[in-house]
Amino acid sequence: MVNKAVQDLIIASHGEEVWQQIKLRAEVDDEIFISTQAYPDEVTYRLMGAASEVLGLPAQRVLHEFGRWWVLKTAHHGYGLLLRAGGRNLGEFLQNLPNFHTRIMMIFPALQPPDFQCTDVAPGHVRLHYRSHRQGLSAFVMGLLHGLAEMFAVTAHITQEHSRDSGADHDVFRITWKEPQPTES
Ligand code: HEM
Structure with missing residues (x-):
């Protein structure tokens, strides 16, 4: 896939x-x-x-683009229902991310899914902890997160605070965002 x-x-x-x-x-x-x-x-x-x-x-750029593409095209077109079930807005989706691949494992039992955890959850703010048995995919995760922000049409600021590539125990991303203002009708 x-x-x-x-x-x-x-x-x-x-x-x-x-x-x-x-x-x-x-x-x-x-x-x-x-x-x-x-x-x-x-x-x-x-x-x-x-x-x-x-x-x-650079490989990091390719991985980043691939992450965006994955969310905006592959998942959107092939697994729209699953994606919609993940949450109604970015905050909800990120908080459900830890359980997201559990559902997918019912379709693909051989999956070795990533492990996500959210801390410091507040309106428009979350720290996302990413652990994986695979190495070198943080740029991919960055791309996925940017794709998710685009999918929910929010302006998000995403930084990587800790990186396994630089010796940290696992990758930590800080995501802040502003929900779009409702348009007057
Ligand atoms: C409907 C949408 C999605 C589907 C069907 C899906 C499915 C998959 C599949 C099949 C893999 C490969 C795992 C393996 O071969 O063992 C994978 C890996 C991965 N997925 Fe998802 N995924 C979806 C959405 C997401 C989202 C929204 C995120 C996070 C922001 C995410 C993060 C990842 C990461 C980081 C990996 C790399 C695996 C690793 O770190 O070991 N996925 N996913």
Whole structure:
């Protein structure tokens, strides 16, 4: 499912030819990805690395864009109901995030989901703690969070306060936002 989303993003933004180049460089032979099949993580990491080289963009940027795309396109179109059930606004959605993948595990039992926790919850403010058995995905999480803010049409300020890449025990993001003002009718 994740690899299929990478494929969709690259084809939509850069075309089929660039996608073929990326697959070649990543030494990935699969003609197409099947969204319900599990693939080794290594395939995704290789695709991300190759995309960064072929597009001439830092890997962090590719991961960030992929996170946004995931929320705004993949999840929105393929799993709209699930996404809507996650919350009616950004604050609610973030507080439900710790349980979000539990539901998805009913569809994909082989999932090794990320672990989220919220602290310092206040109106327009939350600290999100992210733990994972996978390394190097904080830019992806940043992209996901920006995608969620866009989805709920709020202006959010997102910073990373602690990073596992810099030796912290886990990643911590601080998210502040302003709800849109209701429009006069
Ligand atoms: C309907 C929407 C969603 C679906 C169907 C979904 C499904 C998945 C799937 C299949 C994986 C791969 C896990 C594996 O292969 O073991 C994954 C990973 C992940 N998801 Fe979701 N997800 C959704 C929304 C979100 C949202 C909104 C966030 C957070 C802001 C999120 C955060 C992550 C992260 C960070 C990973 C990387 C895995 C890791 O850290 O180990 N997902 N998700």
